[in-house]
Amino acid sequence: MAVDTPVDSFDDLRDLYQEVILDRGRKPRYGQRLEAFDATAKGDNPMCGDRVQVWVKYAEDGRIAATGFDARGCAISIASADLMAETVQGRDKSDTRALFAAFREMARTGVCPHCEAGLADPMQKLAPLSGVHDYPSRVKCATLPWHALIAALDGTKEASSE
Amino acid sequence: MAVDTPVDSFDDLRDLYQEVILDRGRKPRYGQRLEAFDATAKGDNPMCGDRVQVWVKYAEDGRIAATGFDARGCAISIASADLMAETVQGRDKSDTRALFAAFREMARTGVCPHCEAGLADPMQKLAPLSGVHDYPSRVKCATLPWHALIAALDGTKEASSE
Amino acid sequence: MSKPATFDVARIRQDFPILTQTVRGKPLVFLDSAASAQKPRVVIDAMRNAMETQYANIHRGLHWMSERTTEAYEAVRDAIAVLMNASDRHEIVLTQSVTGSLNLMAHSYGRGVLQPGQAVVISGMEHHSNIVPWQMLRDERGIELRVAPITDAGELDLAGFEALFADGKVGLVSITHMSNVLGSVTPAERIVQIAHAHGAKVLFDGSQAVVHRRIDVQALGCDFYAWTGHKLYGPTGIGVLWGRRELLERMPPFLGGGDMISSVSYEKSTWAEVPHKFEAGTPPILEGIGLKAAIDYVQSIGYDAIAEHERALVDRALAKLSAIEGVTIIGRAQDRGGVVSFTLDKAHAHDVATLLDRQGIAVRAGHHCAEPLMRRLNLDSTARASFGIYTTLEEIDVLADALTRVREFFK
Amino acid sequence: MSKPATFDVARIRQDFPILTQTVRGKPLVFLDSAASAQKPRVVIDAMRNAMETQYANIHRGLHWMSERTTEAYEAVRDAIAVLMNASDRHEIVLTQSVTGSLNLMAHSYGRGVLQPGQAVVISGMEHHSNIVPWQMLRDERGIELRVAPITDAGELDLAGFEALFADGKVGLVSITHMSNVLGSVTPAERIVQIAHAHGAKVLFDGSQAVVHRRIDVQALGCDFYAWTGHKLYGPTGIGVLWGRRELLERMPPFLGGGDMISSVSYEKSTWAEVPHKFEAGTPPILEGIGLKAAIDYVQSIGYDAIAEHERALVDRALAKLSAIEGVTIIGRAQDRGGVVSFTLDKAHAHDVATLLDRQGIAVRAGHHCAEPLMRRLNLDSTARASFGIYTTLEEIDVLADALTRVREFFK
Numbered sequence A, B: 001m002a003v004d005t006p007v008d009s010f011d012d013l014r015d016l017y018q019e020v021i022l023d024r025g026r027k028p029r030y031g032q033r034l035e036a037f038d039a040t041a042k043g044d045n046p047m048c049g050d051r052v053q054v055w056v057k058y059a060e061d062g063r064i065a066a067t068g069f070d071a072r073g074c075a076i077s078i079a080s081a082d083l084m085a086e087t088v089q090g091r092d093k094s095d096t097r098a099l100f101a102a103f104r105e106m107a108r109t110g111v112c113p114h115c116e117a118g119l120a121d122p123m124q125k126l127a128p129l130s131g132v133h134d135y136p137s138r139v140k141c142a143t144l145p146w147h148a149l150i151a152a153l154d155g156t157k158e159a160s161s162e
Numbered sequence C, D: 001m002s003k004p005a006t007f008d009v010a011r012i013r014q015d016f017p018i019l020t021q022t023v024r025g026k027p028l029v030f031l032d033s034a035a036s037a038q039k040p041r042v043v044i045d046a047m048r049n050a051m052e053t054q055y056a057n058i059h060r061g062l063h064w065m066s067e068r069t070t071e072a073y074e075a076v077r078d079a080i081a082v083l084m085n086a087s088d089r090h091e092i093v094l095t096q097s098v099t100g101s102l103n104l105m106a107h108s109y110g111r112g113v114l115q116p117g118q119a120v121v122i123s124g125m126e127h128h129s130n131i132v133p134w135q136m137l138r139d140e141r142g143i144e145l146r147v148a149p150i151t152d153a154g155e156l157d158l159a160g161f162e163a164l165f166a167d168g169k170v171g172l173v174s175i176t177h178m179s180n181v182l183g184s185v186t187p188a189e190r191i192v193q194i195a196h197a198h199g200a201k202v203l204f205d206g207s208q209a210v211v212h213r214r215i216d217v218q219a220l221g222c223d224f225y226a227w228t229g230h231k232l233y234g235p236t237g238i239g240v241l242w243g244r245r246e247l248l249e250r251m252p253p254f255l256g257g258g259d260m261i262s263s264v265s266y267e268k269s270t271w272a273e274v275p276h277k278f279e280a281g282t283p284p285i286l287e288g289i290g291l292k293a294a295i296d297y298v299q300s301i302g303y304d305a306i307a308e309h310e311r312a313l314v315d316r317a318l319a320k321l322s323a324i325e326g327v328t329i330i331g332r333a334q335d336r337g338g339v340v341s342f343t344l345d346k347a348h349a350h351d352v353a354t355l356l357d358r359q360g361i362a363v364r365a366g367h368h369c370a371e372p373l374m375r376r377l378n379l380d381s382t383a384r385a386s387f388g389i390y391t392t393l394e395e396i397d398v399l400a401d402a403l404t405r406v407r408e409f410f411k
């Protein structure tokens, strides 16, 4: 029953679910609680039942040394949490906030014309998630782990999807 | 501004408000409380604020000897009360109920195909009110005094428009 | 009175398909807009179009139809926020009608925030929808109901109003911004000043006012403002309540159900953020889409033009009707909108309405859901002509001529 | 399975303009009718026609437009009475939605007739709209809330249900007639027998049931029955509550305002007769006119044909979906309507819904406003395909094929 094309019979499904999302959604690399951590927060999207907890460990200079998470939710939210954990490593709080702002714009609009040049690299990594902009109710799946992370950085205990 | 025609410049208004209605509405002949009465009841149409009280005096044989009323309302309701007082005179209770049933049908439909032949005379008198059938919300104005009369005959104190 | 170049009533009339109808063989002269306004084609088309091309239940759907319908529906919240100059779209609560909005206030603010022993102030010219919910609150919760007096001209008696606050018990003023019977516009800024000076919040019933003038809730300084969609050229089945966010957040929910919760368990449920906390069940989706189109339409004409046109209509109506023997105008407020009540000496208001209808003219007659006001005026009923953006000066003349005929007919 | 000669789904599909739409380049396969159904042309036309040719506010108007609109609106009450086999049109109360109907019951019957210390019974598979209002009643009035258990197959556990009545405290059962998640139809006659044997009244939430089978309230023997217009191919913004007249008459009004009063003075207001006592404010006029057209449309097709068509759809869906590796059907009730929930082993329901949407197929995913049921089933969410009279067997096949692709994609 699957359509038989030479290249990729799932081309039509891949505009949102790129390989990296499927992969990270299935086997996240950062999907665990940190043994030792400095901050943690939960995120909750009551509309769809997605839930995530994020743990953060800082380096001595205040930069993020490590991030781990535990998520219950769809592939998008888990992949997003995983890519987030990877891209925020080594960033300080204000850098991380700037990155979230850029990511959020991309998730909502599909592009990020105002992205600072300095963010080109991490944004490249996060780009596979840009397809959510076409599915407005899924945008929150992608941003929920970020809300939890920012809450952790702020010392707040809980975040809710916007 | 009034249209100038030789016959009646108010022809268009007269399909409902025939001369007899204007006349009875303005100067009802039975529009007073009876000095001596055997029964009385009030009628109330909360939707439009019409209110009426009816008094009845019976003859020795149980027929209606006299009817009087006090009404606050439109020309239709006052004219209807007045024509009612006139046509029920000399009728017994069951006659009066039959007349009301016939009148109500005429008020609602404009005709009374099922009217008993015996009612031809009083129905002729009440016929000027048949025009209300074209104005559904005014039907209650015409039937309200009858509801009050029937309530009085039944020994009930109050009637409400159906 | 000159009209702004942008206001062309003949062109506007073309936007309302119903206005070409005849009634009892005469062209329809619709002077009952204060009861409910007619709908422009853009509203009809927006609703039809939604049902034909883009419809599904909203908010929780992940599929295309649901996403698009959610966007189309939620756009009305933005349009309303702009219309009323609310600073935050989350302050716009959508209800079934203004009656729904006022009952929400009486339940949620009245039972949830006000305390027994406090008082609510209404005025002597309220619609039943702004009387009965407060009466029910009074009888159930021991919250006093006070009625601000009005003058014989039909204006709020400001001294009498202020006197009601002397004992410091008033927690809320719920008052009309424009009378649906007299046309009187109440002095909203003064009302707010007085109430706030005494620590009371202010809710306006703006069902009539929003049709006739620009509402700026921030400039008014009020706390809540409610109105109803079908009078602003929108569909039935949708009403609006604007409230300051911090007040809405303090209020408990009113109706329970889908969409207003954050999570539900048998032991305990938690509520969604405002405004959704107050919006239980499938919302008026098609109605929101229709109301959005109505607001866009009104905005495209502009309140300045609307107000100027109405002033001309009211001036003409007052002049023409007063000149007819036996006609008494009810309500002589200085500041007024497009509603004119009157009585005729020789005929009951119902007979007047029916005889005008016979000539194709739709006016309302009765107590206009304002019985206490009728009692204050020593009347059983009035006839009422009310105007919309599509009403013409010529229609006022037709009314005056027809009324003259009615008076002759009853002479 | 043979179809009655009168049921031609291809012809029916022509009555629904939206069904020719494409989504993301694919033909729309709309399998989300349980959330809200699409609208046939007769509904769209009835509403458009009212706005274009015959509209005014109703009940108190004496003029032609108002009289005709009143007739058109009130006709829906007769149509509903016939649809449900109610013996008296005055037993039909019109609300904003079934959520409005259930809240009316929780306020008016719950606070006005039930007494603290009594209990209300719901089931383990209710929609939030039939949970939250009773929770609010419980927390405010000390009326106990009891939950009847369901079996693993998703049927009402009748023994567990009956046990709840042992102490004689139950005053009201408010229970779904068909689950919006599992499709299970509850044994209504047995429920009524048991409840009545213990002196309790019964209210059915028939929002789903009325779409799928003929409801006869006299045969069921229940006391109240509620449903919502937009799921029966009608517009949003209108709901129904049927109740036995003597019970409705005992209940105090809920919302206060215009149209629900007999007379108003500041001291005391008196209420209109049922059903108007419960209908405050301008009613959903256009919505009533639309719902009337929807009911006529459903009646013209007939519930026998509808039920038979749906049985075929459900049978095919259960067979096809069960055959897909990794798919689990949630809910295996014997008696069921056109709603099928399922999960996929390798993918979250939201991902499933999005990937189906990508192929033009609209299904719902989530907790379906039934969180406690999800908890009972140990699930966070399901995907749900639900059917209307316009759903075809081919669309079920398209769903099955697409789901197979999704499963391969996630493998």
Ligand SMILES: Cc1ncc(COP(=O)(O)O)c(C=O)c1O
Pocket: C258, C280, C281, C282, C283, D034, D035, D097, D098, D099, D100, D127, D129, D130, D176, D178, D179, D180, D205, D207, D208, D228, D230, D369
């Ligand atoms: C069983 C059931 N009850 C109640 C509701 C609530 O209906 P509405 O949102 O129209 O009030 C629904 C639908 O969402 C339902 O399926």
Ligand SMILES: Cc1ncc(COP(=O)(O)O)c(C=O)c1O
Pocket: C034, C035, C097, C098, C099, C100, C127, C129, C130, C176, C178, C179, C180, C205, C207, C208, C228, C369, D258, D280, D281, D282, D283
């Ligand atoms: C001033 C005022 N308040 C309230 C209402 C009630 O509006 P609705 O019937 O739409 O709830 C009306 C109109 O009837 C009104 O004019």
